Structures are given as structure tokens and as C-alpha cells.
Amino acid sequence: MDMSELIDPFARLVEDVCTPAAIRAIEEGGDASEMWRAFTDSGFLDALVAEDAGGAGLTLADAAPLIALLGARAVPLPVGDTMIARALLAAAGLDIPDGPLALTTGAGAVPFGLVASHIVSGTPEAPVVTEAAVVATGVHHDIDGFANGLDGSALRPIAAVLRALLISGAAGRVLDMTVQYANERSQFGKSIGKQQAVQQQLSVLAEHAVAARIAAAIGARGGLTPVLRDVAIAKHGTSLAAGQIAAIAHAVHGAIGISEEYDLQLLTRRLHGWRLADGSESYWAGVLGSLRMQAPACSTADFIRAA
Amino acid sequence: MFETLTLSTLPPADEALRPALRALIDDAISELPIDRRARSWQGFDAAFSRKLGQAGYLGLSLPKEYGGVGRGPFTRFVVVEELLSAGAPVAGHWIADRQSGPLILHYGTEAQRQFYLPRISKGEALFCIGMSEPGSGSDLASVRTRAEPQEDGTWLLNGQKIWTTNAMHSDYMIALVRTSGTTADRQQGLSQVIIDLKLPGVTVRPIVDLTGDSHFAEVFFEDVRLSADALVGAEGQGWKQVTAELAFERSGPERIYSAVVLMDAWVRHLKAVGRDDTATLRLLGSLTAQQSVLREMSLAVTARLVAGESPVVEASLMKDLGTGFEQAVPQLIGDDLAANPDEAIDPDLYRTLLYVTHIAPSFSLRGGTREILRGIIARGLGLR
Numbered sequence: 001m002d003m004s005e006l007i008d009p010f011a012r013l014v015e016d017v018c019t020p021a022a023i024r025a026i027e028e029g030g031d032a033s034e035m036w037r038a039f040t041d042s043g044f045l046d047a048l049v050a051e052d053a054g055g056a057g058l059t060l061a062d063a064a065p066l067i068a069l070l071g072a073r074a075v076p077l078p079v080g081d082t083m084i085a086r087a088l089l090a091a092a093g094l095d096i097p098d099g100p101l102a103l104t105t106g107a108g109a110v111p112f113g114l115v116a117s118h119i120v121s122g123t124p125e126a127p128v129v130t131e132a133a134v135v136a137t138g139v140h141h142d143i144d145g146f147a148n149g150l151d152g153s154a155l156r157p158i159a160a161v162l163r164a165l166l167i168s169g170a171a172g173r174v175l176d177m178t179v180q181y182a183n184e185r186s187q188f189g190k191s192i193g194k195q196q197a198v199q200q201q202l203s204v205l206a207e208h209a210v211a212a213r214i215a216a217a218i219g220a221r222g223g224l225t226p227v228l229r230d231v232a233i234a235k236h237g238t239s240l241a242a243g244q245i246a247a248i249a250h251a252v253h254g255a256i257g258i259s260e261e262y263d264l265q266l267l268t269r270r271l272h273g274w275r276l277a278d279g280s281e282s283y284w285a286g287v288l289g290s291l292r293m294q295a296p297a298c299s300t301a302d303f304i305r306a307a
Numbered sequence: 308m309f310e311t312l313t314l315s316t317l318p319p320a321d322e323a324l325r326p327a328l329r330a331l332i333d334d335a336i337s338e339l340p341i342d343r344r345a346r347s348w349q350g351f352d353a354a355f356s357r358k359l360g361q362a363g364y365l366g367l368s369l370p371k372e373y374g375g376v377g378r379g380p381f382t383r384f385v386v387v388e389e390l391l392s393a394g395a396p397v398a399g400h401w402i403a404d405r406q407s408g409p410l411i412l413h414y415g416t417e418a419q420r421q422f423y424l425p426r427i428s429k430g431e432a433l434f435c436i437g438m439s440e441p442g443s444g445s446d447l448a449s450v451r452t453r454a455e456p457q458e459d460g461t462w463l464l465n466g467q468k469i470w471t472t473n474a475m476h477s478d479y480m481i482a483l484v485r486t487s488g489t490t491a492d493r494q495q496g497l498s499q500v501i502i503d504l505k506l507p508g509v510t511v512r513p514i515v516d517l518t519g520d521s522h523f524a525e526v527f528f529e530d531v532r533l534s535a536d537a538l539v540g541a542e543g544q545g546w547k548q549v550t551a552e553l554a555f556e557r558s559g560p561e562r563i564y565s566a567v568v569l570m571d572a573w574v575r576h577l578k579a580v581g582r583d584d585t586a587t588l589r590l591l592g593s594l595t596a597q598q599s600v601l602r603e604m605s606l607a608v609t610a611r612l613v614a615g616e617s618p619v620v621e622a623s624l625m626k627d628l629g630t631g632f633e634q635a636v637p638q639l640i641g642d643d644l645a646a647n648p649d650e651a652i653d654p655d656l657y658r659t660l661l662y663v664t665h666i667a668p669s670f671s672l673r674g675g676t677r678e679i680l681r682g683i684i685a686r687g688l689g690l691r
Binding site for chain 1: 314601627
């Protein structure tokens with residue numbers, strides 16, 4: 001399949017319905033049902049559902065650009081979470097609710113929890129759907145929320161890959177925005193992007209953005225049942241990059257970058273949130289370290305190559 | 308941006324090379340201590356290089372008609388990964404195999420190809436690269452070494468190169484020199500010439516580094532008479548050729564594996580002492596995860612070479628990130644070991660740690676400094 005046939009209409013949909021104004025409205029507690037209906041009507045929510053169950057049967061690697069796009073456009077609804085949840089529910093032969101589904105994997109804030117109709121916990125083989133009873137975090141304009149008492153720790157690997165893909169998408173967009181800003185903003189009689197000190201920072205930002213994209217792709221290559229080693233590499237790498245990318249982007253943007261009306265914060269707040277969700281870089285480093293320590297003696301090159 | 312860098316898979320035919328190559332390496336260097344292995348692509352062993360050539364592991368991307376193996380960058384990726392992971396002494400053939408061979412194949416005359424390439428593939432023609440000069444480091448376009456064209460078509464070479472890796476062991480140098488104009492002409496008027504280092508007027512003086520090794524040298528040229536066919540490619544096109552060559556130099560796995568022998572020795576130490584607390588596992592996992600992402604990035608850049616591109620910006624991006632990681636490894640492992648002061652450390656591991664710690668600054672100097680690479684990336688981003 002030519003993936004551009006899928007990505008282009010999806011990109012148009014996202015750009016049409018997820019304008020910065022629409023994103024802000026939902027973050028301020030506005031009604032999300034119209035935006036959600038656009039995603040429901042598009043059919044993309046069943047992208048990962050098997051074809052014999054009525055879905056498009058895409059692999060996670062196929063769908064990775066779609067999910068990255070959700071991150072790049074700061075979509076304020078759990079579209080990626082719902083894609084994965086619907087695939088798991090369909091595979092388990094369970095009913096699928098119509099509304100936005102958010103994955104919970106620990107005691108921390110559930111990404112998109114406040115805008116979800118249902119929270120999905122349990123395991124990949126036996127997901128459990130619960131009507132959302134989510135408590136706001138109190139963080140300004142946060143759409144994540146606490147959903148206590150649900151055990152979804154077995155969903156953490158697949159959720160971590162999803163979060164890695166979202167980070168990779170947001171990272172690429174932050175790079176584009178920051179390069180564009182550096183070319184437009186003028187100080188000392190020339191665009192700040194002509195300053196070597198700024199160029200060096202942007203180059204590092206680009207390195208982290210590319211590393212994040214590659215890391216996320218490592219996670220996605222195993223599909224809906226990812227190899228734990230690959231998950232750890234993916235979420236460690238993207239979480240590590242997320243913090244550094246946000247820091248450089250804000251440094252280059254200066255004061256306007258931290259203003260509410262400028263769009264950079266829509267992305268960097270998500271980078272930080274997704275970094276913390278489903279295990280940070282140190283959590284996944286610990287998981288990978290354990291795997292390595294338990295593995296038969298071998299070189300680093302052999303360990304990272306073993307499929 | 309840089310969307311063409313994506314996950315790539317090595318062809319099974321290349322993966323299949325590993326067992327036999329590994330056996331050859333194990334057999335050849337089983338006695339080599341780890342602090343010698345940690346020298347990796349600065350370790351020189353002409354006999355080992357010839358052995359690799361005889362077994363068909365050199366000239367991998369050179370066509371068979373020139374004595375090469377007729378495969379490509381993916382094959383070289385596998386071979387390089389095996390050599391570096393084992394810490395094999397590859398300095399002898401490294402530069403010829405990585406960049407001089409491809410350069411001569413691409414820009415050389417038919418006679419030059421016939422003359423040099425078969426011997427490169429056998430590990431019998433060792434090359435060094437003459438770029439830096441006392442007054443020209445990162446500002447490479449300011450080179451002053453000059454090859455004056457003579458009436459009979461030959462060249463008269465005068466000048467000096469410095470920090471030339473392996474010059475004292477090499478048969479030939481491919482040097483970037485001025486062949487017309489003045490230093491004010493910058494990138495114009497530069498050319499690449501092949502210099503037989505046994506010619507009269509060539510003096511090579513090894514330089515000792517802070518670890519006690521002599522892997523680089525200064526090279527003096529005093530009225531060295533080069534034959535007409537010393538010129539590689541077109542006169543005045545040296546800058547463009549060097550840029551393309553540097554994409555080869557910067558893109559390989561040697562930019563991510565310089566500290567891997569230390570890392571593996573440290574992992575063996577952890578297993579031996581049975582240390583598996585959270586802090587240790589997190590450090591082990593973090594280094595392993597970063598190594599993995601860098602490997603996939605390096606493979607992605609290799610795939611661009613396979614596609615026939617010259618991924619100058621992508622290679623710079625990967626090298627800057629990779630060398631930063633390679634430099635962090637000895638710092639972090641040093642901290643880890645010394646954070647457990649009551650744990651006995653094998654002297655071999657200690658020597659390896661300090662060797663890599665001391666030589667690590669070179670990782671982001673050789674093949675272009677961090678600042679130069681970031682300038683190239685910035686250009687790729689459309690900032691300059």
C-alpha cells in the first residue's frame with residue numbers, strides 16, 4: 001500500500017479540525033464532541049483493527065506516521081490511545097465504546113484522561129473498559145488526569161510505544177517551528193538563525209529530533225505486541241530527547257515561547273507530559289538494564305542486534 | 308526534516324558474514340588485552356589487515372574488476388561492526404578501505420584504479436589522509452601546502468601536513484593541496500593528489516599522544532616531485548571531492564562504537580561482582596539504549612549511501628550525536644566504578660577505562676570537530 005494515500009487525507013483531517021484555536025478550546029474545558037465525531041467518521045480509529053474485524057489492518061509501523069502526526073499537531077484527544085485500545089478490544093472480541101478511550105498504565109496521570117469517555121486498563125489480551133472517573137491534575141490547561149484504582153500495568157509497553165511515537169511527531173514539529181522562528185526573528189541586524197551560537201543549539205535540537213524518530217520506530221517495529229527490549233529503547237530515547245528538545249526550543253524562542261498565545265507551548269507541554277507518562281527514561285533504562293543483566297553473556301553489539 | 312533517515316535492515320547475505328569473520332578475528336587477536344583492543348581503529352597491525360584482505364573482507368564496495376568484493380556499504384557496515392565490537396586493530400587498512408578506495412574509484416583515472424584498488428583490497432596499500440596543517444585545522448580551506456604544475460606535466464610539492472593518522476605506517480597519502488591561486492581563493496584552486504610517501508623529500512615524524520601512542524604524525528614535503536598522474540579527479544575540484552569523501556568518513560559505525568570495548572568490559576565486571584542495584588541497571592540500560600538508537604541511525608545513514616546519495620548532513624548529525632555518546636561512556640562508567648570504592652577492579656579494566664577517558668577528546672576532533680559538524684547541520688536546516 002502506498003502510505004501517502006493514507007497519510008495525506010489524515011493530515012488534512014487533522015489540520016482542518018485541530019486548529020490551535022480548537023485545541024485551546026478543548027484544553028479550556030470546551031466541548032470535544034465535534035472534533036471527536038470528525039475522527040470517528042473518518043474511519044481512522046479502526047486503522048489498527050484487523051481487517052476481518054472490520055478495521056484497516058495496518059501494522060503499528062504502518063500507522064506510525066499517523067500517530068506521529070497526532071503528536072505534531074498537538075491533537076487534544078486520545079486518538080492514538082483509541083486506535084490501540086480498539087485493536088486490542090476487537091482482538092479480544094469485546095464491545096468497543098464509541099467515545100475517546102485513554103490507556104492507564106500506572107498511578108500517574110493518564111494522558112488525555114480528562115477528555116476520555118472511558119479508561120482502558122487490564123492487559124493487552126484482556127483489556128478492561130471503565131467509564132471515565134478522572135480527577136483533574138490542576139496543572140494549567142492539562143487534559144491529562146488521575147484515574148485511581150485501575151491496574152493497567154500490563155499495557156505499559158504498548159502505551160509507551162504510543163507515547164514514543166507522539167513524542168517523535170511533536171519533536172519534529174518543534175524543530176520545524178524553531179528553525180522557522182530563528183530565520184524570522186531579527187536581532188543585532190540579522191536573523192538570530194545566522195548567529196553561530198543559535199545554529200549550534202538548533203543543530204543539537206535536530207539531532208535529538210532525528211534520534212527520537214528513530215527510537216520511536218524501533219518501538220513500533222514489533223507491532224501491537226512489542227518486544228520489551230525495543231519498547232525500553234524507544235521510550236528511553238524519546239523521553240530523553242523530549243526534555244532536551246523542549247529546553248532548546250524555548251531557549252531559542254525567548255520570552256514569546258512561554259506565552260500562552262504562542263503555539264510552541266501546546267507542543268512542549270505535551271513533550272513533558274508524554275515523557276512522564278508510561279515510564280520515563282530512567283524507568284525504561286532500568287527495565288533494559290535488567291534484561292541485559294539477565295541475558296546470556298554477550299557483547300553490546302550482539303545484545304542490541306538480537307531480534 | 309531528514310525524513311529519509313528511517314529504520315533499515317541489513318540484507319541476510321551480509322548478516323551471514325558474521326560467523327566466519329568472527330572466527331577469523333577471534334583467532335587473530337585472542338591474546339590481545341582489552342586496553343589494546345580499546346584502541347580499535349587506532350590499533351595498527353599490518354599482518355592482521357593483510358589477513359582480512361586475503362579473506363575478502365576489504366575492498367567490500369569496490370568492483371570485482373579492480374580486485375574488490377563488489378558488494379556495498381551494508382556489507383561494510385557488518386564487517387566494521389564486527390571488527391569494532393571485538394576491538395580488532397584495523398588502523399592499517401582503515402582509511403584506504405573506508406575512503407581512499409571509494410575516492411579513487413569515483414574520481415580516479417582508469418590507470419589509477421588499476422594501480423591502487425587491487426592492492427587496497429588485499430590490505431597491501433595503506434593510505435593516510437593529508438588534510439590538517441599547522442595553520443589549517445577546522446579552517447581546512449586555508450591549506451598552504453602547494454603542488455606547482457611543472458612544464459612537463461609533473462608537480463612540485465612543498466609544505467607540511469600535521470595530525471595525519473597513521474602516516475608513519477602508510478604507503479600513500481591523499482592530500483588536499485593548493486594547485487592554483489592563493490589562500491585568498493579559499494575553496495577554489497584546491498586539488499587532491501596521491502603522494503607516494505617513499506619519494507625523496509618526504510619526511511614523516513610521528514607525534515606521541517597523551518596515552519603514549521603514536522598514531523598520528525607530521526609530514527614534511529620539500530621539493531617532492533610528483534608524477535603527472537598524482538592528481539586525483541579534476542584540478543581545482545579538491546574541495547568538492549573532499550566534501551563527498553567526508554560523508555564516507557563520517558557516516559560509519561566507527562562514530563558510535565569507540566567506547567564499546569570499555570562498555571563490554573564493564574558489563575563483564577558487573578556480572579562478575581553481581582552488582583544489580585537500581586542505579587547500576589539504569590546506567591547499563593541507558594547506555595545500551597543509546598547505543599541501539601545510534602546503531603539504527605548509523606544504519607539509516609548507510610542506507611543513504613546504498614541508495615547512491617552523499618548524505619553529508621545526515622552523516623554529520625549522526626557523528627555529532629555518536630561521538631557525544633562515546634565521550635560520555637568513559638565519564639559515566641568511571642563514575643560508576645569509583646562510586647563503589649570497595650569493589651575490586653581488574654587492572655585491565657582500569658587501564659581500559661583510563662585509556663578511553665584520556666583519548667575520548669579525539670572522538671569529536673577526528674573527521675571534523677563538533678562545531679564544524681553543527682555548522683554543516685545548520686546549513687542543512689537552511690540557517691546559512
